[in-house]
Amino acid sequence: MKRRVIIVGGVAGGASTAARLRRLDQEVEITIYERGEYISYANCGLPYHIGNIIKSRDALLLQTPQAMKTRFNIDVHILHEVIAIDRNEKTISVKNLKNQEVTLEKYDTLVLATGSSPVIPKIPGIQSKRILSLWTVHDTDNIRQFIQENNVTNAVVIGGGFIGVEMAENLRHREIDVTLVEMLNQVMTPFDYEMAQLIHESMEHEGVHLQLGDGVDSFEDYNDSVLIHLKSGKQLSTQLVILSIGIRPNNELAKNAGLEINPRGGIVVDDMLRTSDPNIYAVGDVIEVEDFIDKSRTMIPLAGPANKQGRIAANNIAGDEDHYLGTQGSSIIQIFDLTAANTGANEKTLIKRGLVKGQDYESLIIVQNSHAGYYPGAVPMTLKLLFSKDGNKIFGAQIIGKDGVDKRIDTIGTAIRLGGTIWDLKSLEFAYAPPYSSAKDPVNMAGFVAENVLKGRVAFSDWDSVEKSDPKKTTVLDVREDAERQAYAIPGSINIPLGQLRTRISELDKEKEIIIFCAIGVRAYNAARILMQQGYSNVKIFPGGMRFYRATHY
Amino acid sequence: MKRRVIIVGGVAGGASTAARLRRLDQEVEITIYERGEYISYANCGLPYHIGNIIKSRDALLLQTPQAMKTRFNIDVHILHEVIAIDRNEKTISVKNLKNQEVTLEKYDTLVLATGSSPVIPKIPGIQSKRILSLWTVHDTDNIRQFIQENNVTNAVVIGGGFIGVEMAENLRHREIDVTLVEMLNQVMTPFDYEMAQLIHESMEHEGVHLQLGDGVDSFEDYNDSVLIHLKSGKQLSTQLVILSIGIRPNNELAKNAGLEINPRGGIVVDDMLRTSDPNIYAVGDVIEVEDFIDKSRTMIPLAGPANKQGRIAANNIAGDEDHYLGTQGSSIIQIFDLTAANTGANEKTLIKRGLVKGQDYESLIIVQNSHAGYYPGAVPMTLKLLFSKDGNKIFGAQIIGKDGVDKRIDTIGTAIRLGGTIWDLKSLEFAYAPPYSSAKDPVNMAGFVAENVLKGRVAFSDWDSVEKSDPKKTTVLDVREDAERQAYAIPGSINIPLGQLRTRISELDKEKEIIIFCAIGVRAYNAARILMQQGYSNVKIFPGGMRFYRATHY
Numbered sequence A, B: 001m002k003r004r005v006i007i008v009g010g011v012a013g014g015a016s017t018a019a020r021l022r023r024l025d026q027e028v029e030i031t032i033y034e035r036g037e038y039i040s041y042a043n044c045g046l047p048y049h050i051g052n053i054i055k056s057r058d059a060l061l062l063q064t065p066q067a068m069k070t071r072f073n074i075d076v077h078i079l080h081e082v083i084a085i086d087r088n089e090k091t092i093s094v095k096n097l098k099n100q101e102v103t104l105e106k107y108d109t110l111v112l113a114t115g116s117s118p119v120i121p122k123i124p125g126i127q128s129k130r131i132l133s134l135w136t137v138h139d140t141d142n143i144r145q146f147i148q149e150n151n152v153t154n155a156v157v158i159g160g161g162f163i164g165v166e167m168a169e170n171l172r173h174r175e176i177d178v179t180l181v182e183m184l185n186q187v188m189t190p191f192d193y194e195m196a197q198l199i200h201e202s203m204e205h206e207g208v209h210l211q212l213g214d215g216v217d218s219f220e221d222y223n224d225s226v227l228i229h230l231k232s233g234k235q236l237s238t239q240l241v242i243l244s245i246g247i248r249p250n251n252e253l254a255k256n257a258g259l260e261i262n263p264r265g266g267i268v269v270d271d272m273l274r275t276s277d278p279n280i281y282a283v284g285d286v287i288e289v290e291d292f293i294d295k296s297r298t299m300i301p302l303a304g305p306a307n308k309q310g311r312i313a314a315n316n317i318a319g320d321e322d323h324y325l326g327t328q329g330s331s332i333i334q335i336f337d338l339t340a341a342n343t344g345a346n347e348k349t350l351i352k353r354g355l356v357k358g359q360d361y362e363s364l365i366i367v368q369n370s371h372a373g374y375y376p377g378a379v380p381m382t383l384k385l386l387f388s389k390d391g392n393k394i395f396g397a398q399i400i401g402k403d404g405v406d407k408r409i410d411t412i413g414t415a416i417r418l419g420g421t422i423w424d425l426k427s428l429e430f431a432y433a434p435p436y437s438s439a440k441d442p443v444n445m446a447g448f449v450a451e452n453v454l455k456g457r458v459a460f461s462d463w464d465s466v467e468k469s470d471p472k473k474t475t476v477l478d479v480r481e482d483a484e485r486q487a488y489a490i491p492g493s494i495n496i497p498l499g500q501l502r503t504r505i506s507e508l509d510k511e512k513e514i515i516i517f518c519a520i521g522v523r524a525y526n527a528a529r530i531l532m533q534q535g536y537s538n539v540k541i542f543p544g545g546m547r548f549y550r551a552t553h554y
């Protein structure tokens, strides 16, 4: 009899496992059970279909069960839910959702690619039919239909994670008035607060009302709308609520079958993606993975890892040993005309792990152009980098800007993956012509600046250093030209343009801390070098200059 | 007395050295001598100023001598040519080009950043005033003025390297009729021939007449034009000739001073960028560097390396030891709406080094979308990858497409720099959302395909396999759908859509070689997997499918 491989879940991880396995082995019997109506669809495209950016619904359906059969000889059963695993008998119970019939199916190898589901908290009023979540094609259809049928002109998004922020944007594309409620003081937790401020500024600018640091107490249907009672006491009234406060792994099958599960509900797998039962593999959102940065165990539900894990599981099932080496959590999001991307750990995480700045790690924030400033279209990006005190480990990076962000996060991500150091960033050789980069790419610059930080040649102030400082002890020095100060200048700051600093240096008090400002940080750095070599011992530059100051203090 | 550092040449390498050195050391005396009228200008932007893409000439001048003085306390002397070095006395002779006066200047450390100059061959008629080269701001002014004053409507570019191709494009932006003459059978030698065909197709499409495989015999002024007599016997008549057939290092100073020079004229330096005289450093186009890929000595005149070398030389001069670890030759060019980029070695180079395909190295060509196909704006890119037979070394990559090319060449370039392998490419974690990438990024795909090649799971035919094959021995199998064949199909090809292959497999002759086509290669690969496991032993897929076939056979 032919070997039977059964895959539970037919989207990112499941379909990828199946397709790769078929290419490796034309003989093995491959069956996919999917409880939903669709397999192999573009989850990540769903918000954009709601925003009418992706016009065609069909474009989201990458494979059909029919094509899976003719192209890959894979049997796909949609609307079939796997409800139990008998590991001794190596069988699963499958419920046909069309007629509720349950059948037993035998497997030799089982793959769990059951993904995750949105968390629906037990908040009073949550069952309102005006409260929707986005996870599947079905959800997408629902939301689109609801918007159209109810002529929705205002909505509230609960939760400022990826999907919440993408939904806020896409509802704006449909000219719906949007308020976003988030319990934390920032959206997009992969970013540190000061970086998230750039996102906040942009979202508000695009007409999204942010209600940060506030949570939902209860919902209440009221005529043609739902009232949201917030913890702050505030009330919002809206036609539509999009709930996206988090997800949890679909681990019931695994749990009931006694497979090892971690405290957060993730299925525990080894680096060949085998669960605690060697005949059962698991991939995708439902598994625990190794955090590539600190080697701890974590859960990172993203499409790239899910697809790669599917291929690795298939290789292992086919006998071609392959290993999954952890997830570093590289992610990216378009927020109107901004792109925000990150890789590795952020500063909050380092602090949570007990690392101390200046002792265990250092950080920098620089602003650099997307490409040569003299070539049309160059726009600034803000880059935050976290690295170890010896420079030999890059912990993570966050970049926000309007162009070229994806490239830089991916080159830094590649460097992290391959064990690159701060010293490597200095020497990375990027392809340069004026439309694409600068002779010193922003990533090289980050390396240079990191070197300067580690060798004590520059020190950055905190992003909120001005408001925290005591004017009696701190001089705010602005080295920009007069014309630049017309637009904005920090009250109380002293102005000595960089070109005059050498001759006017005596105007500055050596006993005071000096925080230097320029437009983006480069002149401030050059000024700092002058001061530091003239006996000024407490000199800091404001990271990212006036540009970053204003974005973080918008 | 203060230590005196003199820098010869004040543009990319020289100005970078000076600026960094000043930041490290406020005490040292820094003097730049520049024989031209400008320092610190954007060489790389010059062609775009001619094309009016960069409108402002001022934008190209990044620093002035005045600003260098006030900002950096660096003495800059323009229109001063250094004409001799006395290494024993540690002096240089400087000629003031305004009054021809020569003075002697003492140095403690000397930096040669003299760059390179266009080669002007001794061809009859070359002195015509209608024959211009582009290298400096002055050249740019000349060409712009010539075009305007002579109302130039047609021009011939001699040489298909970076500058020749950029000039062809920029002249087209001014609606000038352009012919490009190139001695080799392709433009842009960093690319292998079949990849260069994509560039040829695009250039012809944009109205550049290509005259490949032909050289200039002589020029002849004739009324208001110049006649170009080509080696082929052909004649061209044109108002303006742009000559860009190559460059040579400005090594006269070094040579006359007895510094070690390599056979190609490059100044020999160690990895701290010291010449054979420990008091003399050299950086930029004028030096020999280590080829990062095969560790041979070579010359790679690019702005990124020049800028980085300047910084490294400054570090060493200031006593903060730093090393230059070789150049891999990452470069990129915009050619109308195409981007063409490369890193590392191409196949021609590997062959020249005596490496044999299938024995020492393998190659692949794939076509993949710039980002998720279902998100608007996705466009295909063609990626060629060269790697060792054990997969542990990536020799190089070439990518051509309309979007996302720069990102992928830089991630592969980073992987090469950090010693990444084919197996690493598989696991690199890129930031994914639909506007930026696919869950499996093209670079991951290249890793997957490379693995398949190395493990014998797929074999690519040559790009010219169809015309080289004997129909009696070879089946051309097209697995696309009927509708796709309407647009174009290879004459004599057999059509079995992938979905029917399993049932119609017996129609194919097992004894013959089979070359499989689809649109971009993915279905062909899936078809190959079916055939190879059914006893078809000589199965190849056409790289990049019909898309690449048609571009290479335009």
Ligand SMILES: Cc1cc2nc3c(=O)[nH]c(=O)nc-3n(C[C@H](O)[C@H](O)[C@H](O)COP(=O)(O)OP(=O)(O)OC[C@H]3O[C@@H](n4cnc5c(N)ncnc54)[C@H](O)[C@@H]3O)c2cc1C
Residues within 6 Å of the ligand: A008, A009, A010, A011, A012, A013, A014, A033, A034, A035, A036, A043, A044, A045, A046, A047, A080, A081, A082, A083, A113, A114, A115, A116, A134, A135, A136, A163, A250, A253, A283, A284, A285, A286, A301, A302, A303, A304, A306, B432, B433, B434
């Ligand atoms: C709106 C949205 C936007 C996203 N955007 C991005 C993005 O931009 N970038 C990114 O990297 N990631 C994004 N993601 C996350 C990404 O889609 C997931 O990480 C990925 O799909 C996980 O793959 P998976 O195979 O583990 O789970 P899924 O793709 O969710 O597939 C799991 C499937 O298993 C089925 N299933 C579960 N239990 C059973 C059962 N018992 N029987 C049968 N079938 C079952 C489910 O119905 C589901 O179809 C997004 C997700 C969503 C929903």
Ligand SMILES: Cc1cc2nc3c(=O)[nH]c(=O)nc-3n(C[C@H](O)[C@H](O)[C@H](O)COP(=O)(O)OP(=O)(O)OC[C@H]3O[C@@H](n4cnc5c(N)ncnc54)[C@H](O)[C@@H]3O)c2cc1C
Residues within 6 Å of the ligand: A432, A433, A434, B008, B009, B010, B011, B012, B013, B014, B033, B034, B035, B036, B043, B044, B045, B046, B047, B080, B081, B082, B083, B113, B114, B115, B116, B134, B135, B136, B162, B163, B250, B253, B283, B284, B285, B286, B301, B302, B303, B304, B306
């Ligand atoms: C039109 C053009 C486009 C380019 N595009 C790109 C691109 O897109 N990407 C890329 O990476 N590279 C590009 N380059 C190449 C890049 O500009 C060079 O590699 C880089 O400028 C080399 O730096 P350098 O300091 O060695 O030489 P340069 O920048 O050329 O500076 C050398 C200077 O030394 C001066 N000099 C020479 N001899 C003497 C002497 N005896 N006394 C005094 N002064 C002297 C010269 O006048 C010159 O100004 C381009 C070059 C040109 C000309």
Ligand SMILES: CC(C)(COP(=O)(O)OP(=O)(O)OC[C@H]1O[C@@H](n2cnc3c(N)ncnc32)[C@H](O)[C@@H]1OP(=O)(O)O)[C@@H](O)C(=O)NCCC(=O)NCCS
Residues within 6 Å of the ligand: A010, A011, A012, A013, A015, A016, A019, A020, A023, A039, A040, A041, A042, A043, A044, A045, A062, A063, A303, A307, A311, B365, B366, B367, B368, B439, B440, B445, B448, B449, B452, B520, B521, B522, B525, B544
């Ligand atoms: C559609 C789906 C079944 C695709 O599976 P797939 O066949 O493995 O993926 P692709 O069509 O991209 O093809 C990739 C294969 O083609 C090969 N390939 C890619 N380009 C190639 C080319 N030009 N020439 C030859 N081979 C090529 C790759 O090596 C890979 O094969 P391998 O895994 O055997 O090495 C699966 O990815 C899926 O369901 N995706 C949608 C769900 C999802 O991912 N959602 C989250 C993101 S929105």
Ligand SMILES: CC(C)(COP(=O)(O)OP(=O)(O)OC[C@H]1O[C@@H](n2cnc3c(N)ncnc32)[C@H](O)[C@@H]1OP(=O)(O)O)[C@@H](O)C(=O)NCCC(=O)NCCS
Residues within 6 Å of the ligand: A365, A366, A367, A368, A439, A440, A445, A448, A449, A452, A520, A521, A522, A525, A544, B010, B011, B012, B013, B015, B016, B019, B020, B023, B039, B040, B041, B042, B043, B044, B045, B062, B063, B303, B307, B311
């Ligand atoms: C203009 C020129 C003199 C610049 O020299 P420079 O001062 O070294 O370069 P930049 O202005 O880009 O500044 C880079 C410095 O600022 C630092 N820096 C960059 N961004 C920063 C930020 N936001 N905050 C703090 N420091 C920053 C870097 O670390 C670097 O300093 P370091 O080398 O001491 O580490 C020189 O590059 C030049 O002449 N260029 C034109 C010629 C040329 O390159 N042509 C070829 C390409 S077209």
